[in-house]
Amino acid sequence: MNREEFYGRVYRIVASIPYGKVATYGQIAWMLELPRNARQVGHALYSAPAYLHLPCHRVVNSSGRMVPGWPEQRELLRAEGVCFKENGNVDLKQNIWNQEPQAPSNPLE
DNA sequence: AAATTGACGGTTA
């Protein structure tokens, strides 16, 4: 897999993140079958051309921390209804993107 | 080629 292909795969996944949901770099890397390439996912997004209109603001690190030097990201997420924790990070528990949200939704829970 | 850096992750203290 060359650089272009890797980037393309990252973009495809990021573009499929649903509105109001977030994903982590590691999660995306795992989807690519490259669990150790979380940093490269970051590079890919950093290098992501604007014309792709990728919802890269929906990608945060495993701590729910968002992109350093990009305060707007927080506002963008908030505008989508994303919840935040007291420390200002994204509340991953509530907003993490589950590819297979096959929640049995047991009404007794 | 070698060292440094970074939109990262996980473990440990």
Add this chain to the structure above:
DNA sequence: GTAACCGCCAATT
């Protein structure tokens, strides 16, 4: 909760 450390891999210097 934070901070320090180590592992990881590609891009950059």
